[in-house]
Amino acid sequence: MEGDRDIQMVLTLRQAAQGSHEAFGDLVRQHQTMVFSIAYHFLRNRAQAEDVAQEVFLELYKRLNQIESPPHLTFWLRRVTVNRCIDQTRRRKPELALEDVAEPKADSAHGDPLLSRHLQKSVANLPERRRAIIILRYQEEMDLAEIAEVLEMPLNTVKSTLQRSLLELRKKLTRKLGEVRYAIF
Amino acid sequence: MPFSEDDLRAALRRKEPSADFAAKVMARLGEQPEGERRATPDRRALAVLRWPIQVRWAMAGALAATLLLAAGLQQYQRRQEQVRAERARQQTILALQIATQKIDHVFQRASRTPVQMPVNTKEQL
Numbered sequence: 382m383e384g385d386r387d388i389q390m391v392l393t394l395r396q397a398a399q400g401s402h403e404a405f406g407d408l409v410r411q412h413q414t415m416v417f418s419i420a421y422h423f424l425r426n427r428a429q430a431e432d433v434a435q436e437v438f439l440e441l442y443k444r445l446n447q448i449e450s451p452p453h454l455t456f457w458l459r460r461v462t463v464n465r466c467i468d469q470t471r472r473r474k475p476e477l478a479l480e481d482v483a484e485p486k487a488d489s490a491h492g493d494p495l496l497s498r499h500l501q502k503s504v505a506n507l508p509e510r511r512r513a514i515i516i517l518r519y520q521e522e523m524d525l526a527e528i529a530e531v532l533e534m535p536l537n538t539v540k541s542t543l544q545r546s547l548l549e550l551r552k553k554l555t556r557k558l559g560e561v562r563y564a565i566f
Numbered sequence: 567m568p569f570s571e572d573d574l575r576a577a578l579r580r581k582e583p584s585a586d587f588a589a590k591v592m593a594r595l596g597e598q599p600e601g602e603r604r605a606t607p608d609r610r611a612l613a614v615l616r617w618p619i620q621v622r623w624a625m626a627g628a629l630a631a632t633l634l635l636a637a638g639l640q641q642y643q644r645r646q647e648q649v650r651a652e653r654a655r656q657q658t659i660l661a662l663q664i665a666t667q668k669i670d671h672v673f674q675r676a677s678r679t680p681v682q683m684p685v686n687t688k689e690q691l
Contacts, residue, residue: 402592402595405592405595406588406591406592409587409588409591409592410588413583413587413588413591414580414581414582414583415580417581417582417583417587418578418579418580418581421581422578422581430583431583431584431587431590434583434587435587435590435591435594438591439591439594439595439598442595493573496569496573496577497573497576497577498577500569500573500574500577500578501577501578504574504577504578515574515578516578519571519574519575519577519578520575520578520579520580522575550569550574551568551569554569
């Protein structure tokens with residue numbers, strides 16, 4: 382079953398590289414959630430994340446002939462998305478996103494919504510490289526060697542940066558939730 | 567406040583883009599001029615066929631001239647090496663001839679000069 386899907390992916394990739402718009406549309410649909418989610422957690426702005434994700438796929442269309450295999454495609458999409466997000470962060474001035482004003486719906490099926498929201502905000506406020514490491518590690522479940530490859534960083538730097546980032550998140554969260562409790566009681 | 571790695575995973579779980587995301591990408595793709603959309607090697611190679619005939623002949627001529635020049639240069643370098651090797655061989659032969667003459671000369675002088683025997687001190691006494 383898994384093998385069939387891999388073969389199908391290879392075929393779709395080949396057809397898209399040969400100019401089939403239908404096959405390219407399939408590639409977009411298969412990877413849109415991954416690309417959009419990286420951009421969304423990085424930028425914490427739905428509209429900007431969609432815009433970046435669209436640009437990533439337009440770039441992919443130009444470079445389809447350089448993509449060697451489905452795993453290479455995933456690797457390429459992750460790398461380009463992170464790089465585009467970093468560029469976007471450097472270009473834009475911070476603006477108030479709808480997501481920062483209110484959480485439209487709290488999804489109780491995935492843990493504590495208050496904690497999740499604070500975690501998302503804290504991650505989005507980390508420096509770019511640290512943010513990218515956290516997102517790739519916990520959203521994409523990538524191992525540290527893969528992250529090092531995508532971000533073109535030494536493995537030991539990725540390890541130490543991840544540890545430092547987690548520590549910083551814990552400190553920030555302790556402070557933030559402490560303030561919330563103080564305001565309530 | 568402590569949080570677990572699972573809390574982070576839950577906070578950073580994947581999110582769906584808008585329902586018409588793929589359609590928007592395809593629409594933006596349609597808006598781009600064909601030339602800007604993609605530059606695959608196949609199409610670049612085919613672009614040669616669209617060049618005017620004079621340009622194609624000029625390119626072919628330039629390519630042939632370059633190849634001839636490269637072959638000529640290689641031949642010239644090979645010839646220069648042969649000349650250098652021949653010169654080195656001649657110099658070695660000359661050096662050997664000179665050395666032989668010198669040795670002959672030394673032998674001749676040595677054979678003409680009488681050998682002086684050492685004086686026997688006992689006989690003198």
